[in-house]
Amino acid sequence: MKRVRQLALGFAFGLSLGTFAHADETATQPYDPLERVNRVTFALNDVVDMVIVSPLVSIWNAVLPQPVRQGVSNVFDNLDDVYACVNHALQGRGTQAGTDLSRVLVNTTVGVGGLFDVGTKIGLKKSYGDFGQTLGVWGFSTGPYVVLPLLGPSTLRETAGRAVRVTTDARNLLPTNTYYALTGTEYLATRADAKANEGLIAASSLDRYVFVRNLYWQRRSNLVQEGRQTTNPSSQP
Numbered sequence: 208m209k210r211v212r213q214l215a216l217g218f219a220f221g222l223s224l225g226t227f228a229h230a231d232e233t234a235t236q237p238y239d240p241l242e243r244v245n246r247v248t249f250a251l252n253d254v255v256d257m258v259i260v261s262p263l264v265s266i267w268n269a270v271l272p273q274p275v276r277q278g279v280s281n282v283f284d285n286l287d288d289v290y291a292c293v294n295h296a297l298q299g300r301g302t303q304a305g306t307d308l309s310r311v312l313v314n315t316t317v318g319v320g321g322l323f324d325v326g327t328k329i330g331l332k333k334s335y336g337d338f339g340q341t342l343g344v345w346g347f348s349t350g351p352y353v354v355l356p357l358l359g360p361s362t363l364r365e366t367a368g369r370a371v372r373v374t375t376d377a378r379n380l381l382p383t384n385t386y387y388a389l390t391g392t393e394y395l396a397t398r399a400d401a402k403a404n405e406g407l408i409a410a411s412s413l414d415r416y417v418f419v420r421n422l423y424w425q426r427r428s429n430l431v432q433e434g435r436q437t438t439n440p441s442s443q444p
Contacts, residue, residue: 239351291335338367
């Protein structure tokens with residue numbers, strides 16, 4: 208399993224750096240040469256969501272009280288802060304990396320392993336950061352838009368970033384069953400948190416595929432531009 212993850216990382220990373228160099232997240236329209244394939248994957252993801260994921264999310268929400276669900280989400284958010292800290296440091300954003308580290312220390316100790324988001328309450332604002340964003344700040348092209356099975360919208364560069372996250376995840380040191388249990392729990396918690404927005408997406412456009420694609424592309428573009436401007440305040444979007 209670990210060998211497969213390493214191969215996936217190398218493949219995705221190589222493609223991200225060496226292919227589709229002309230595509231950039233600053234383009235006004237998403238670069239989507241794989242639209243036909245992406246739409247098929249998008250539709251299959253919808254079927255899986257309707258048949259499997261949504262019922263599990265409904266059970267998750269029905270069985271676990273909201274404070275428990277929030278605590279689980281906080282624990283995974285605390286782990287995300289570790290990755291955000293590393294990536295903000297790689298981007299040259301020392302102040303933000305320091306805030307991320309402070310959040311991790313406070314939430315891990317006072318917040319009982321991350322169950323409680325004490326950092327936000329004392330003014331340590333949460334900020335998002337991943338390796339896909341870091342590659343963008345470093346100047347690597349976004350590549351084409353892709354829809355990943357189960358995981359949903361991405362780009363070639365962001366897929367490389369996801370692969371880095373998977374291969375460097377501390378959970379790889381745990382037994383396989385524990386790894387998958389934690390990953391599955393995180394997936395359900397994330398989907399449960401996003402459930403409220405899914406109705407808005409469905410009601411916002413006749414073509415959900417285009418709406419989700421454009422929304423994702425714009426969000427990733429904003430994250431990269433934010434990182435570039437923070438690193439070099441004189442730079443322009």
